[in-house]
Amino acid sequence: AQTVTQSQPEMSVQEAETVTLSCTYDTSESDYYLFWYKQPPSRQMILVIRQEAYKQQNATENRFSVNFQKAAKSFSLKISDSQLGDAAMYFCAYRSYNGNKLVFGAGTILRVKS
Amino acid sequence: DTGVSQDPRHKITKRGQNVTFRCDPISEHNRLYWYRQTLGQGPEFLTYFQNEAQLEKSRLLSDRFSAERPKGSFSTLEIQRTEQGDSAMYLCASSLNNRLNEKLFFGSGTQLSVL
Numbered sequence: 001a002q003t004v005t006q007s008q009p010e011m012s013v014q015e016a017e018t019v020t021l022s023c024t025y026d027t028s029e030s031d032y033y034l035f036w037y038k039q040p041p042s043r044q045m046i047l048v049i050r051q052e053a054y055k056q057q058n059a060t061e062n063r064f065s066v067n068f069q070k071a072a073k074s075f076s077l078k079i080s081d082s083q084l085g086d087a088a089m090y091f092c093a094y095r096s097y098n099g100n101k102l103v104f105g106a107g108t109i110l111r112v113k114s
Numbered sequence: 115d116t117g118v119s120q121d122p123r124h125k126i127t128k129r130g131q132n133v134t135f136r137c138d139p140i141s142e143h144n145r146l147y148w149y150r151q152t153l154g155q156g157p158e159f160l161t162y163f164q165n166e167a168q169l170e171k172s173r174l175l176s177d178r179f180s181a182e183r184p185k186g187s188f189s190t191l192e193i194q195r196t197e198q199g200d201s202a203m204y205l206c207a208s209s210l211n212n213r214l215n216e217k218l219f220f221g222s223g224t225q226l227s228v229l
Contacts, residue, residue, distance in 0.1 A: 004156075043203065044117075045157070045220035091156050100170050101147070102218070104156025 023092030031097035139208030
């Protein structure tokens, strides 16, 4: 079974600075998808970014980018120019290429200081 | 289109009672998922539907849990004989059946407290 580990329960960043959230996963599969989701206090999970394992190029979405290291099974999220609205719980998630379910990590609380 | 709606937002019940939650997906979405999230943890998969067919169930879904999606529209999740361990947030998500670019849209969840 696949597992996802987020080793940072909580992180803090100063507004306008950059922060990196860590994620590692365990799988024996070669094709899969990885995701970062944001869960603000409103509780609604929002997709931040996704990465296909067969793509070597790291995904980027505006201020959000990932560092995908397939051999190391690492998938970190970098948030540049942090904003107060980025404060939330961030979850890393895995999905098999032909699977139907997401496997989530335990999450990292991100606090943004003004 | 107002997104995925879940009702109620909060539910407090006594141990042993039955509860039912409702999820209304985005109207054109044919895939619907239920997840459970306990405090301090990430969501855990419970079950998923494609149209009205329930195609996968987690072993977390004990025989006290049942989910339906009549006519492939809204879905209900019922928990019978609730236990304190059932206290959690129950999240619903929906998507279009597009394997390569599937994007899940989540509701705001139903927070269940079993006293």
